[in-house]
Amino acid sequence: MAPTSETLTAERILEATEEVLRRHGPAKATVVDVARALGVSHGSVYRHFRTKAALREAVTKRWLDRTSVELSGIVAADRDPEARLRDWLTTLFAAKRRKAGDDPELFATYTVLTGENGTVVGEHIADLTAQLTRIVEAGVQSGTFAATTDPGATARALFHATGRFHDPCYAREWEEPGIEADFTAVMDLVVRGLRP
Known part of the structure; x- marks a missing residue:
């Protein structure tokens, strides 16, 4: 394989893995395909990710973390907790819809990968509920909830x-x-249920 001019990093490998998954799907994508896309040997990929499962887990975590990062800014905002909760729920719904609608093949691939990576999904859900917990705590402290x-x-x-x-x-x-109307109705219901 021809050497690449860029340093091989875990992030570059994850970017290439996502593209390979998009093209081949989770059943056919291999570490060799990822290495080929990067112009390196598969051993170079294995130096960063010890197994194919570890690579798939890391790319799944990266995909899920994009949503967590987007939502964390809402949690940290210095605004009314009810407004933060509404924004957080709206942003979560929009992010998930965007992922499913903008790239359905990749969404289907990640649906398979999240099924394989229960630990990563569990950590993601724990992070999201921790973010919600901070909003609820702020609402209780302010008397909003x-x-x-x-x-x-x-x-x-x-x-x-x-x-x-x-x-x-x-x-x-x-x-x-x-x-959208169903979402608004559910959000209004849960917010009303939190009020004192």
Whole structure:
């Protein structure tokens, strides 16, 4: 293989892996395909990711982290907790819809990969519910939300109550007529339920 002019980094490998997955799908994409796309030997890829499973796990985590990062800015904002909660839920729904609608092949691929990587998905959900917990805590402290002895349990309930709008198993429904009205109705209901 011809040497590349750029330094081989984990990030470059993950970018190439995503492109290979887009082209070949999860069943046919191999580490050799990734190495070929980078112009390096497959051993070079294995120096960064010890196994194919580790590479697939890392690319899945990277994909999920994009949503977490986008949402974390909303959590950190110094605004009314109810407005933050509404923005957070709206942004989560929009991010998931964008992923499913803009690149359906890659979304289908990642649906397979997330099924393989339960630990990564569990960590992602834990991160999202931790973000929601911080919003709930801010709401309780400001008096915007009713007092609760367990903000984490409230956050998990919020996450599950809105699952239709972010769980990939509902992706087919996200483009149906009326989905926006359904989302707004559920969001209004959960927000009203949090008020004192």
